[in-house]
Amino acid sequence: MKLTIGETFKRLRKEGKKAFIPYVMAGDPDLEKTGEFVRLFEACGADIVEMGVPFSDPLADGPAIQRAAERALQNGVTLRKVIAYLKRFSHEIKIPVVLMTYYNPVFKYGLNLFVSDARDAGVDGIIIPDLPPDEADKFISHARKGHLNTIFLLAPTSNDDRIKKVLKASTGFIYYVSITGITGSDLLLDGSMEVLISKIRMYTDKPIAVGFGVSTPEEASAVARISDGVIVGSAIVKRLQNSPDALKQYLTRLREAIR
């Protein structure tokens, strides 16, 4: 039986553990290979997988993920194909799948159809970095009806109003962007993140996962101590071409660091 995001965080909380959330770009280099990576993530102890959908203009992404998206697009991978693949694949894994896609492909797909197809394909949550909650009423209402989690982003610049708005719109978990910037930037561990996360915790008991810029096991460990989960994207994408053993070793070290 496939686990939901909610069940996963509930279990982790009970066990006093933190979530390890690796990211992969769907279709880089092809969808079958993406499936293999996800199985490897699960085998190495991942709790949730975040799967990127390639888009022509990935505004929130740094060079590593931009290039991955370009490769996937060159291979003809689209949102439709990612969903069709997941429909066949997602029962092979137990961990929940979160899709990260930009808004225009979803808009073009049709909000209602997208939500029901994604749900059918075993997707449990959606992240749309270029859709602020202010503009997301329609999307949220479709997603609620389709029992799909909507995960919105908070950043170091988010003020109290912003925090309240994002918390209200988010289900599953809150995505805290560790830095002002794009994916794969350098992480700054100066204690300010801890202050902001405790501020967010004053308003919510929803799980908070931290992403953007987490690269080394040491960073993962530091971030895990102050949050409920750690998302690692660019650093994994960069290592997918490494030997399977080296990749496995890296994932295992991350897993051990996140506790």
Next chain:
Amino acid sequence: MPALKELEKAFFSAKKDKVFQGELRILQKTYIGRPTPLYFASRLTESLGGAKIYLKREDLAHTGAHKINNAVGQALLAKKMGKKRLIAETGAGQHGVATATGAALVGLECEIYMGTEDMERQALNVFRMKLLGAKVTEVATGSRTLKDAINEALRDWTTNVRTTHYVLGTVFGPHPFPVMVRTFQAVIGREAKKQIMDAEKKLPDYLVACVGGGSNSIGLFHAFLDSDAQMIGVEAGGKGIDTGQHAARFAGGSLGVFQGCKSYLLQDVDGNVLGTHSVSAGLDYASIGPEHPYLRDSGRIRYTYATDEEALSAFELLSRIEGITPALESAHAIAEVVKLSPGLSREQIVIVNLSGRGDKDVQHVARIKGLEL
């Protein structure tokens, strides 16, 4: 989002602030050289044999295009907001030059993002920006043109948002950019309205402007929206709509959400943004400012396109017949006038926005004609 809220607040308070408006007016007059002339193009009028054609000479504004109106406005605003650094995207290089100029004027750091392909087409403007003290950063991702430069500028802005203001160059992107840029550009139409009343004692029958993102056209049209003037926006038809190599969003696009706003977009069935083509870098863009679809759907503005070839012959025609070399962007508007005017009567009046001068395009046009300068 907090940055957009901060900007919205700063812009609307500056709009009401007499001191800010006073400073802006002085700079418009003494630095940009406003009002720009409204010139009666008698020889062009004669040769086309139809309506009286007036050119709104934005090409005579400082730095050679209408872009400076917006750049100086935003630079002044950024300074007031306490920002240390300006960033901008540029296609043809005109907005990059204008922003670098605005940064030099108010004393801020400046970095300009420009696609690799555009840097090749507009080498002269790249050097001008550097001369003005700006850092020019090449964008080699995606289609390597204007839209990718905007992506990169937005990435920079999210990274350095506390110290940096993003001077978006057109009436596009998230609120408040479309309304802010329109406000700074609307001076074009306000002046033209007064100038045509002085010259002809009546308002024009037609207004024509090229449309890339749509700032020079909105700038001219805005003051006339409540008049009876017919308005025509001219998109880049590239090598023809059938070839798929164009930037005519209305003729070949559909509704999409891109770079922070909902508008017409050249995209494939999966919502990925398509590559565009135009001989003019400034019109080579996959989407269009969101007010344009609004004005089109309400029937207020008609949109058409001119091909590369038509724009190139208008470029030469205006040079030869009036001694004015238009920017290739503005040449698209002239190309429409060439088609429109012969069918109009001699009593009718057309105002064309000559949004920029063509010096920057001379090398590019020579190359197209097979000449090495």
